[in-house]
Amino acid sequence: MSSFRTIGISSRVVKILTELLIEQEVKFNNETKYLFVGKTGKPNQLNSFNTALKTANEKLGNEWINKNISSHIFRHSHISLLAELDVNIKTIMERVGHSDVDTTMKIYTHVTKKSKASVVDKLDFIEI
Template structure:
């Protein structure tokens, strides 16, 4: 695991990873609240980072993932959890909400629909129920 002095800000994997993602109002409020917290507690005015460690340094991904694993264990969640689960859950939720495949692909930076469908677009309980409901209403 890297220490904060060894941490490195890297570029995204692909050219489609560079994008502007619109956020809902509540997400913007949460980010603004977090930035205010950082400013008050750490005098942090750097807009490059939203989440800081207890020492006021940018939160390293490995540290974030470690905290997620600890929280999962403490809450008796028997899954291998990492930050990537939020991306997976986001795509699944967008799919459940009926968003088009193309709009989901653009949002998460996929250039190939096969990637989105194969990796992320699994059938959820709600989607299964919706299929049965639609068939019952024929």
């Protein structure tokens, strides 16, 4: 697995990050160079972020996510959504740094409700 890589991001992500950086420039007088910071402008610690995610999940009540919630869940979700969008598996592997297709296919490509529904839609268009 490759820990560092360059990936493309959407124009929507660029817009969100630009707005975040502008907000932080004003709030912290250009004294921070990090994206994800706490109230002081210092980087968020991973354990604090994961604790906040778990707390937010608990506040969902009946709608809570029945999984071990941590920052890693965003990686799982990202890969699952790419698979749902029919992004080529080799492209997904390169984006996330996997060298083994089995890792991507077995662990990360969860079947989503949307992908289940798309099977039915695709079957409707088969000509016999």
